[in-house]
Structures are given as C-alpha cells and as structure tokens.
Amino acid sequence: MKQVKKARELAEELQELLRKKAGQIFEKYGIDMGEITSSLKWKPLVLIIGNYSSGKSTFINELLEREVQRTGQAPTDDSFTVLTAPEEGESEGDIPGPTVVADDNLPFTSLRKFGESFLSHFLIKKVKSPILQDIAIIDTPGMLDSVTEKDRGYDYLGVIGELAGLSDLIVLMFDPHKAGTIKETYHAIRKTLPAAVGEDRVVYVLNRIDECESVPDLVRAYGTLCWNLSQMTGRKDMPHIFITFSPVGRKITPELEVWLNEREELKKTIATAPRMRLFHILQEVDVKLREAAIIAEALETFKSNFKKRLKSIWKTAAVAATGGFLFGDVLMKLIFGFPSTTLLEAILKGTFSISVLLWPSIWALVAMALTALYVQRFSFPKFVKETVDNIDSLCKIDSAYKGDLWNRVKGKVKSMIEKDARHLLWMPHGRFYKRLNDMVNKDLKKMYEQVRTA
Ligand SMILES: Nc1nc2c(ncn2[C@@H]2O[C@H](COP(=O)(O)OP(=O)(O)OP(=O)(O)O)[C@@H](O)[C@H]2O)c(=O)[nH]1
Numbered sequence: 290m291k292q293v294k295k296a297r298e299l300a301e302e303l304q305e306l307l308r309k310k311a312g313q314i315f316e317k318y319g320i321d322m323g324e325i326t327s328s329l330k331w332k333p334l335v336l337i338i339g340n341y342s343s344g345k346s347t348f349i350n351e352l353l354e355r356e357v358q359r360t361g362q363a364p365t366d367d368s369f370t371v372l373t374a375p376e377e378g379e380s381e382g383d384i385p386g387p388t389v390v391a392d393d394n395l396p397f398t399s400l401r402k403f404g405e406s407f408l409s410h411f412l413i414k415k416v417k418s419p420i421l422q423d424i425a426i427i428d429t430p431g432m433l434d435s436v437t438e439k440d441r442g443y444d445y446l447g448v449i450g451e452l453a454g455l456s457d458l459i460v461l462m463f464d465p466h467k468a469g470t471i472k473e474t475y476h477a478i479r480k481t482l483p484a485a486v487g488e489d490r491v492v493y494v495l496n497r498i499d500e501c502e503s504v505p506d507l508v509r510a511y512g513t514l515c516w517n518l519s520q521m522t523g524r525k526d527m528p529h530i531f532i533t534f535s536p537v538g539r540k541i542t543p544e545l546e547v548w549l550n551e552r553e554e555l556k557k558t559i560a561t562a563p564r565m566r567l568f569h570i571l572q573e574v575d576v577k578l579r580e581a582a583i584i585a586e587a588l589e590t591f592k593s594n595f596k597k598r599l600k601s602i603w604k605t606a607a608v609a610a611t612g613g614f615l616f617g618d619v620l621m622k623l624i625f626g627f628p629s630t631t632l633l634e635a636i637l638k639g640t641f642s643i644s645v646l647l648w649p650s651i652w653a654l655v656a657m658a659l660t661a662l663y664v665q666r667f668s669f670p671k672f673v674k675e676t677v678d679n680i681d682s683l684c685k686i687d688s689a690y691k692g693d694l695w696n697r698v699k700g701k702v703k704s705m706i707e708k709d710a711r712h713l714l715w716m717p718h719g720r721f722y723k724r725l726n727d728m729v730n731k732d733l734k735k736m737y738e739q740v741r742t743a
C-alpha cells in the first residue's frame with residue numbers, strides 16, 4: 290500500500306514539474322500535456338498472457354492462494370478478467386465490461402473502442418486476497434493460433450497491446466509444446482510499449498516443465514524458446530526466462546525439485562509491480578520530454594538553416610545595395626539626364642552636400658526592398674517546401690532510440706512547419722531544447738535515483 294501511495298505522490302510531483310517547467314513549451318508546440326495520472330492513477334497492473342492451457346489461471350490461483358479462476362485442459366477462459374480486492378466495506382463480486390470502461394476512475398476507458406463483443410468478454414472480479422491489496426492481476430484468454438484468432442469477434446491482439454501499455458509487468462507464459470505462438474503476442478505488446486521501455490516490463494515464463502519427459506526434452510524446449518525470443522527482440526543478450534511448473538497436487542521428483550525455487554522467484558518478481566509502477570510513471574514523462582526535446586531540436590535546425598540561407602541572400606543584397614548606392618544615380622544621369630550632380634562627382638569635385646545622397650539612398654533602399662520581397666515571396670516558401678519534402682534532414686539520428694523518437698514526432702514537426710513556418714522562426718527553440726534536456730538529465734535523473742534507492 291505504501292508503494293501505491295508513493296506512486297500517486299510521484300505522479301503528482303511530476304505533473305507539477307511538467308506544468309511549471311515545460312507547460313509553456315508544450316503549449317507552444319501544441320502538445321497535449323494530458324494527465325500523467327489518468328492511466329496510471331489506479332493500482333499497479335500485472336498482465337498475464339500466453340498460449341492457451343499454459344497454466345496462466347492456475348498460476349494466478351496460486352498467487353491469490355484461492356481457487357478463483359477456472360482451469361482446464363482445453364481453452365478455458367474466454368474473458369479478460371481484472372482481479373482486484375474489494376474496497377473496505379465492499380463485498381466480493383463482478384463488474385461487467387461496459388460498466389468498467391465507462392468508469393473514469395478506472396484506467397480502462399480506452400478499451401471502449403474494441404466494441405460490444407469485446408466488452409461482453411471483459412470484467413472486473415473483486416476477490417479478497419492479500420496480494421490484491423497492492424496490485425491488480427489480469428487473466429486473459431490464451432492465444433489460440435492465428436487462424437482461429439480471427440473468429441473471436443474482436444481484435445484480440447489489439448486488446449492485448451492496449452492492456453500491455455497500461456501494465457507495469459507483463460508475464461508472457463508458454464508451455465513447452467506451444468512456444469510458437471509467442472511471436473504474434475510479442476509484436477502486439479511491443480507496438481504499444483514506449484520505445485524507452487526496454488524489456489524490463491516483460492517477464493518470460495516457460496511453464497509446465499514437469500511435462501518434459503527428460504532433461505534433453507527440457508533443454509530442447511528452452512532452446513526453441515530462446516531462439517524465438519532472439520529472433521523477436523533483436524537483442525544479443527537473452528532475457529531471464531523463468532523455468533517453472535505448478536507444484537500444487539503434483540509429485541515432486543528430484544529432477545523437478547531444483548526448479549521449485551524458480552516459482553518462488555517468479556512470485557517475488559510479480560510482487561515488484563508497485564515499484565515498477567514508479568518507473569513506469571517516470572518513463573512516461575521521460576518519453577514525453579524527450580519527444581518535445583526532439584521537436585525543439587528539429588525546429589532549431591529549421592531556424593538555423595533558414596538563417597544560413599538568408600545570410601547568403603543578404604550578402605548578394607548588400608552588394609546590390611552598395612552598387613545602387615554608388616552607381617544608381619550615375620545610370621539615371623546617363624539615361625534621363627538627372628540628377629545634375631551624382632554622388633561620385635560630388636566626392637571627386639569636393640562639392641559634397643546632403644542632397645546628393647537622395648538618389649543613392651533610394652537605390653540602396655530599393656535593392657533592399659526587392660530582396661525582402663524576393664525572400665518573402667519566393668525564397669522562404671521554397672525553403673519551407675524543400676524542408677518539408679526532406680523532413681529527415683532536420684534531425685541527426687545517432688542512435689536507434691533517437692530514430693524511434695523521431696519517427697514518432699516527425700509528422701507533427703512537418704505539419705507545424707506547413708501550418709505556420711513564419712511564426713516558428715520567432716520561437717527560442719534552442720532554449721526550449723536546453724530546458725527540456727535539463728529536465729531529463731537533472732530533475733528526472735534525481736527522481737529515478739530516489740525511486741531506485743527507495
Ligand atoms: N502438468 C502441469 N499441468 C499444469 C501446470 N499448470 C497448469 N496445469 C494444468 O494445465 C491445464 C490448463 O491450465 P490453466 O491454468 O487453465 O491454463 P490457462 O493458461 O489459464 O488456459 P486458458 O485460460 O485456456 O488460456 C489445467 O488442467 C491445469 O491443471 C503445470 O505446471 N504442469
């Protein structure tokens with residue numbers, strides 16, 4: 290409970306920091322500051338997904354220390370069930386999906402978009418259990434294969450992805466026989482997790498290993514899973530895979546006994562969800578600030594590119610203005626016969642007076658005015674078009690992470706430039722960039738440190 294309160298306090302502290310230091314920038318860039326707390330205001334969430342009959346519901350019952358979820362050999366669950374404890378004074382019971390998604394105090398309103406046929410397969414179940422005081426656990430229908438997946442009547446992987454985005458821990462559970470379906474599930478969750486969130490939110494579990502007939506059998510199943518994972522994550526290192534089985538009512542042979550500890554470790558990891566929630570909140574803000582910083586960086590480049598272009602135009606203009614100043618009146622005298630004394634003549638004869646400056650000044654001004662008109666009418670619009678056509682030139686991508694961020698914001702940068710390029714030239718993007726970076730590197734770092742050592 291302490292961690293849950295801490296998460297709420299942290300969210301509020303961050304909201305305040307954003308408002309104070311980045312509010313003006315977000316407003317200028319038209320970024321919706323939103324409420325960080327909106328999706329994170331409820332309990333820390335643990336999502337349990339994996340293939341059917343991999344033992345998800347059995348494991349959940351173990352965590353709850355009660356037989357709450359139905360288990361069985363064929364595909365058993367066809368519903369997404371959020372398990373949570375009743376509030377004080379409340380009794381146990383179910384809340385149907387349509388009521389859940391209509392409740393603004395719960396973080397599930399975004400699931401409304403998956404439609405009626407999903408909502409009839411979604412519910413909250415309030416059950417008394419010590420672990421549910423601090424976290425909520427989501428039991429899900431198991432993955433079938435991709436062909437039958439289409440018959441569910443709603444976008445199953447979409448729902449999984451959406452829930453993954455809300456969750457603080459995601460347990461991916463597979464049994465040795467069906468590790469093949471892991472790929473689709475993984476892609477579905479990866480799509481909605483912020484790029485910054487490494488694999489730290491995902492917990493991999495190879496379950497039901499008691500069914501492996503021999504050690505080589507187990508090694509082979511583990512090897513297959515590792516191979517699948519490395520193909521998907523593109524990581525060189527292998528995430529930890531919990532190798533477990535449900536010991537309840539099972540004969541524990543000496544070969545199995547060595548794995549009992551893994552089950553306990555897995556349960557301990559689940560219990561870290563409230564702490565993961567704190568990181569989750571920080572990561573959310575971190576990503577938001579980095580996205581804004583990259584917008585600032587790109588717009589600063591836009592501005593400085595234009596300044597460079599302008600500089601070379603004005604150099605030509607200065608030459609033209611000087612020419613006009615010195616020789617404009619000479620040309621006029623040759624063609625039209627006036628003024629009677631040109632500036633150069635006056636200087637050479639020593640008869641200089643203010644009046645001989647009139648025409649040279651007019652010529653210089655005309656040259657300047659024509660340049661300004663040229664810039665406004667032709668040069669600037671052309672520059673804007675070139676930039677929009679080659680929007681990637683605004684961002685120097687020096688890491689895959691930065692590339693990801695840029696891909697997410699470049700559409701916005703493009704439309705900002707298309708809509709109001711002139712206005713953007715007057716904003717202090719460089720200063721914004723520095724401020725946002727300072728927030729990431731100082732304020733957030735300090736908070737990460739606090740959470741780490743808490
Ligand atoms: N041998 C063995 N059987 C298990 C283990 N865990 C669960 N089971 C059994 O496997 C069957 C399926 O377990 P469930 O917990 O219902 O699996 P699930 O992942 O919730 O399945 P769905 O809800 O259909 O997706 C049940 O009969 C369980 O008793 C395990 O570690 N070893």
Ligand SMILES: [Mg+2]
Pocket residue numbers: 345346347358359360365366428429430431
């Ligand atoms: Mg189940």
